[in-house]
Amino acid sequence: MNHKKTILIAMATVAFLLTTSSAQTPQTSSGVTRHYFIQAEDVTWNFAPSGQDLVHGGPIPEPFETVWRKTRYIEYTDGTFRFRKPQPQSLGVLGPIIRAEVGDTVLVHFRNRSTVGSFGMHPHGFRYDKDNEGAHYMPAGAGAEIPPGGSFTYTWIADEDSGPSPEDPSSICWWYHSHVNEPLETNLGLLGPIIITRRGSARSDGSPVDVDREFVTAFFIFNEADGEERGLMHSINGYIFGNLRGLTMRSGDKVRWYLMGMGNELDLHTPHFHGKTVLYKKHRTDVIELLPASMATVDMKADNPGTWMYHCHVADHLEAGMVTTYTIQR
Numbered sequence: 001m002n003h004k005k006t007i008l009i010a011m012a013t014v015a016f017l018l019t020t021s022s023a024q025t026p027q028t029s030s031g032v033t034r035h036y037f038i039q040a041e042d043v044t045w046n047f048a049p050s051g052q053d054l055v056h057g058g059p060i061p062e063p064f065e066t067v068w069r070k071t072r073y074i075e076y077t078d079g080t081f082r083f084r085k086p087q088p089q090s091l092g093v094l095g096p097i098i099r100a101e102v103g104d105t106v107l108v109h110f111r112n113r114s115t116v117g118s119f120g121m122h123p124h125g126f127r128y129d130k131d132n133e134g135a136h137y138m139p140a141g142a143g144a145e146i147p148p149g150g151s152f153t154y155t156w157i158a159d160e161d162s163g164p165s166p167e168d169p170s171s172i173c174w175w176y177h178s179h180v181n182e183p184l185e186t187n188l189g190l191l192g193p194i195i196i197t198r199r200g201s202a203r204s205d206g207s208p209v210d211v212d213r214e215f216v217t218a219f220f221i222f223n224e225a226d227g228e229e230r231g232l233m234h235s236i237n238g239y240i241f242g243n244l245r246g247l248t249m250r251s252g253d254k255v256r257w258y259l260m261g262m263g264n265e266l267d268l269h270t271p272h273f274h275g276k277t278v279l280y281k282k283h284r285t286d287v288i289e290l291l292p293a294s295m296a297t298v299d300m301k302a303d304n305p306g307t308w309m310y311h312c313h314v315a316d317h318l319e320a321g322m323v324t325t326y327t328i329q330r
Contacts, residue, residue, distance in 0.1 A: 031103030037076040039111045045070040047233045047240045054242030063230040070189035090246035093238025095192025099206030102163035102199035108154040112146045125174030126156035135179035164198045171197040171208040173258035212253040218260040219269040240321030247326035253302040261290030275308030305330045
């Protein structure tokens with residue numbers, strides 16, 4: 001009897017200690033909730049608004065036609081969807097940057113105002129449940145396919161598996177895009193970047209504290225005319241022949257480049273930086289290999305002032321206009 005009593009007392013003591021220890025252990029921060037108000041809209045897009053080859057000089061060569069109908073993700077300031085949120089010039093045709101720090105929850109309030117078809121938003125990298133996957137296949141979740149005029153709020157979690165590994169820089173990039181008929185919809189222009197920063201390494205807006213300037217560049221051949229050369233837009237962020245502007249930094253800046261690929265078997269790209277090397281996976285290089293739907297994060301020390309060429313090194317792609325410049329100001 002005394003033996004049983006001793007065991008019961010010991011068990012109670014252990015339970016008390018466990019409860020007390022748990023109550024006194026600091027809880028891991030759950031982060032903040034970030035809201036994005038994004039709408040799919042039909043637009044007219046000009047792949048070369050200057051009408052000129054801004055790298056080599058002269059008009060856009062024949063037979064390229066530069067104005068086409070697209071559908072894009074447009075960000076607004078709030079749930080009224082009345083005022084567009086300003087977007088960096090360098091993002092071009094891409095949708096807005098969706099940012100998070102590890103531990104954050106992201107709510108994307110999506111409206112489909114396109115007349116082209118039913119669309120959604122599927123994220124790479126984030127943690128999500130079935131309803132918030134944003135991809136149409138059986139079984140389909142509630143957010144898989146939003147019809148014209150419809151809306152849906154996606155809930156995405158930036159958990160530890162969403163963010164940089166110990167071997168990565170302080171932030172990494174992922175894609176988001178529509179995924180009802182993915183090849184058709186990314187070619188329409190329904191795609192954009194996600195940037196997730198390591199826990200404790202972000203500013204209030206989610207950007208990394210150890211970086212002075214960030215640029216996203218997506219290499220993608222938009223097929224606008226069923227394979228006819230006039231409609232094969234060999235673009236960087238939806239611009240050809242140097243019409244991508246805004247890649248400007250100051251000498252001494254630490255610059256983070258997020259390089260992204262999309263498309264089909266022709267979209268094998270090798271972005272090349274003139275004038276500087278970059279750090280990629282702890283190695284020095286000036287050329288990065290990209291496959292469709294791939295993502296790479298590289299760091300540059302901007303210490304060689306000048307205007308430098310930035311292009312895909314696949315010969316046919318360069319000749320067809322997959323080229324622009326970036327500038328390091330003194």
